[in-house]
């Protein structure tokens with residue numbers, strides 16, 4: 001099967017996860033420069049369960065706002081249109097996928113733990129380096145590996161082969177999947193993000209997080225997610241680990257040299273934030 005056939009097959013999956021209609025509505029509203037705070041607020045407030053979750057997220061300690069955000073219009077004023085959309089996407093995405101059954105060997109909790117860890121670390125890197133919007137980076141981190149989930153749900157046979165081979169040969173997922181698939185999880189995730197009409201920068205950050213492409217619409221965001229992923233994988237389960245950044249893209253090393261040099265000083269604090277964020281996102285409802 002070639003790459004195009006594979007993606008066509010993906011497009012024809014009837015129960016491919018769709019985002020809640022409110023996300024699409026909000027995305028459309030944000031494309032119109034005349035959208036008012038009231039209009040956006042009213043739209044989000046039609047879904048009260050969503051409102052409660054967004055407010056819980058933006059008031060959570062790891063989200064980093066001191067002042068209490070009381071309602072959606074207040075959130076829009078304090079955080080801005082785009083960041084409210086980001087909060088909406090963040091709370092929707094895990095829910096949508098958690099409702100599906102996955103291949104039993106693949107632990108979905110661990111998948112989301114990794115995604116949340118990369119999201120929080122991406123946010124931190126962007127705050128410190130001031131290279132991109134922390135909120136955009138959070139969402140890009142949260143979604144970077146979404147293609148793996150798509151594979152496990154809809155291409156289970158391929159996924160099992162990749163999974164076995166990565167356990168047996170001690171390779172990374174990215175290396176193992178090349179043997180069995182015409183496209184990698186990053187491309188699959190990017191394809192889905194495009195279908196969901198996400199911003200181009202987000203699509204690019206997902207698509208190229210392993211194979212950096214310099215010509216993307218927002219290279220800084222891509223490099224932040226790539227770096228956060230590498231940091232998180234380095235510290236997997238052991239904060240005492242001496243990090244190895246030999247696989248990191250040279251440009252990422254250059255623009256985040258300060259953060260990389262001091263990583264063992266700050267990562268334990270970020271790890272604590274990751275725990276809080278996991279509490280928030282992964283707790284059963």
Ligand SMILES: [Fe+2]
Pocket residue numbers: 144145174185186209210
């Ligand atoms: Fe990945």
Ligand SMILES: [Fe+2]
Pocket residue numbers: 114118144145229
């Ligand atoms: Fe990853």
